Every structure is written in structure tokens, then in C-alpha cells.
């Protein structure tokens with residue numbers, strides 16, 4: 014914001030229309046009230062900026078008209094069934110398809126259309142229907158955004174895979190992985206149609222996107238950004254996000270990130286926590302990170318953003334990784350992990366012990382590489398070959414950080430990111446391997 018004035022979060026929350034029914038429809042273009050009356054209402058009721066509500070203007074009508082003209086100049090943002098005036102927020106619906114019952118289902122979209130010009134950013138969650146953490150990240154983020162001071166527009170789609178969300182399922186009813194179905198097509202499978210709808214209705218209208226994910230299948234992830242760190246703009250935003258780790262992840266066919274990048278968007282993929290759970294640390298890291306990206310883009314002032322909630326983000330400079338891999342157990346049994354998310358391990362360290370049902374030790378599991386623990390199973394009962402701990406090699410940090418700063422060349426190894434062999438798996442044909450499912454390249 015140009016004024017740089019700190020904004021009281023309590024006031025901005027109550028003033029924002031983002032919290033549902035109270036603001037729905039208010040101030041929409043074409044609503045009965047005259048533009049003049051509507052504008053006066055916005056300015057006098059909610060603007061925090063004394064330079065905008067300048068009492069002097071009362072005695073200088075020409076200045077007032079110019080200012081009002083400027084405020085009204087930003088066109089409304091139309092999406093789905095809503096048209097949102099500048100300085101307002103609203104909730105709309107984009108029709109997807111009908112359920113087998115005949116009920117129409119839609120993508121719920123929450124738009125915050127800032128009064129001032131700026132980037133258009135989408136926030137998406139639950140592309141995998143069981144990954145609900147991002148829904149809460151979006152809710153908290155929008156509660157802190159004030160449309161009257163926002164520069165730009167936020168298009169939030171908290172539940173992209175509505176079918177999966179309803180069914181408690183990662184996938185769509187046809188067992189397809191939505192995040193392998195982009196850019197989709199209007200005449201393809203249900204997943205392809207939904208992907209196409211999201212691209213055309215949301216992504217094509219945005220400059221930047223943040224897609225929010227969690228671990229899957231009883232695995233939890235350290236808060237981390239996965240992105241093309243070789244792209245300077247993407248890298249800049251990944252650093253701004255300030256998650257504990259940022260992972261270079263190549264673009265992968267069929268992913269939202271690949272499709273959106275090909276059309277010119279800058280995309281960050283956030284991973285944190287686990288499916289079907291609200292992980293407090295991952296949600297707070299996500300809210301803080303999204304807030305920092307919005308500030309970095311100049312859409313909000315840095316003072317608007319909840320940085321370092323509870324000291325959870327001790328370091329705002331992420332560690333960087335370009336290679337990771339899962340460690341598997343050699344024996345079936347009951348596994349006890351000896352490491353936590355974010356912990357540094359050395360190759361050969363004992364990181365888990367597998368015992369039988371009466372407590373006899375069957376095997377020790379050792380770290381296959383040195384690095385940071387960025388994911389692990391939450392399921393103590395393991396079968397031989399199960400992937401239980403995900404370790405990322407740390408190759409440097411963008412500035413003085415808590416990690417070594419060796420300028421090692423990029424590892425060609427792709428374990429933990431993607432493998433060409435696995436990429437040939439038909440969509441949703443089998444329960445996914447964690448080395449693939451938690452990559453979300």
C-alpha cells in the first residue's frame with residue numbers, strides 16, 4: 014500500500030466483506046444503488062486512509078470528484094455468477110457438473126477485488142480432495158485481507174476437487190488424480206473437464222498462484238515450497254514465502270503447476286501437514302507464507318501479514334533442496350521413529366526401529382543420506398518396503414541461513430521428486446507411492 018500505514022487486523026477483518034454472508038452482494042456493480050452513493054459508503058465506512066477521506070475535500074468538490082473517479086476507475090472482476098466491484102469481496106459459484114443425484118455442484122470462489130491496481134493471485138486448495146489444510150489457510154488469509162486497501166485481486170478456490178472433498182477421497186470418482194489431469198479438456202474425463210474449467214476460469218486470469226497441499230496416506234510433511242527455483246521470479250516468491258524448506262521440483266506433465274506455468278503464471282506449491290487433519294504448525298506456516306508473498310507482490314503492506322506466529326518460523330530464509338528420497342523399512346512390524354520433521358540427520362544415523370508385536374527388535378532403519386527430515390509416516394504399523402521417512406539433501410540457502418552454503422551442482426537424482434518409470438502409471442490405477450504422491454511437482 015502506498016501509505017504504508019499499519020492496519021488494525023481486528024478492524025480490517027470486520028470491515029472486509031470476505032467473511033461470508035454479511036458482505037455478499039454488497040456493492041456489486043449493477044446493484045440498485047447509484048455509483049456515487051455506493052462509493053461514498055465504501056470510503057466513509059471502511060477506508061483506513063485519511064488521505065482518501067480528507068476532510069478538506071468537503072470544501073473542494075472538484076478534488077473529491079477526481080478522487081472518486083480514480084477510485085471507481087478499476088473495473089469490476091467478474092467470475093462465475095458474481096461481479097465484484099473494486100474495494101469489495103464476494104463469494105461466487107462456478108458450475109462444474111451434476112452429481113448422480115441430479116444436484117448441480119460448483120466451485121466455490123471467494124474473490125477479494127482490491128480497490129487499487131495490482132497483481133491477480135489465485136489461492137487453491139484440496140486439489141486432492143482429502144488435503145483439507147489449505148482450506149483453513151485460505152480462510153485465515155482472507156480474514157486478514159482488507160479489500161479497500163488491497164492492491165490487486167485474490168481469487169481463492171478453497172476446494173478445487175469438490176467430488177473428492179465430498180467423498181473423503183484424494184481422487185475424483187473415476188479414480189483420476191486431478192493434479193495429473195491438467196490442462197484438461199472440455200470434452201474429456203471428469204478430471205479433465207474440471208482441470209480445464211479451473212485453467213480457463215481461474216488460472217488464465219491470474220499472474221501468480223499458490224496451490225496448497227498436504228501429505229497423503231498417513232504421512233505428514235514439513236511446511237515446504239515446491240517450485241521451479243531456477244526461475245528467478247518463482248525463486249524470489251519461494252524465498253518470500255519463508256517456509257522452513259524450498260524444494261526445486263521440475264514441472265511435471267499433467268500438474269496444475271505445469272499447465273499454469275506454460276500459460277505464463279508464476280506458481281508456488283505449498284506442502285505442509287497431513288491429509289484430513291488441521292496441523293497447527295503447517296496451517297500457521299502457510300498463512301504466514303501466503304501473507305508474505307502478498308506483501309512481496311506489493312498487494313498488502315508487510316505490517317498486514319502475520320509473520321512468525323508463535324515463533325513457529327524461526328528462520329524466514331528457507332533451506333534449499335534439489336534432491337530427496339524416502340527411506341524404506343526392511344522388515345514388517347511396528348515402527349518407532351527416532352526423528353522429527355525439520356531434524357537434520359547424517360547418513361547412517363538410526364532413524365527408526367521396527368519391532369514385533371512382543372517387543373523384539375527386528376531391524377533398525379538408517380538414514381540413506383544426510384539432510385533434513387521433511388516428511389514421515391504417521392502409521393506405526395509397517396510392511397516390508399514401506400516408505401517411512403523422507404529426507405531432503407540441503408544444498409544451500411539464498412543467504413545466511415542455518416544450513417551449509419556449498420554451491421553443489423544440481424543432483425540428477427530424482428528420487429523423491431519423480432521417476433520416469435512411475436510416471437507411466439495409469440492415473441489412479443494403484444495406491445500411489447509416496448515418492449511420487451508427495452512430490453506434487
Ligand SMILES: [Zn+2]
Pocket residue numbers: 140141144226227453
Ligand atoms: Zn496434494
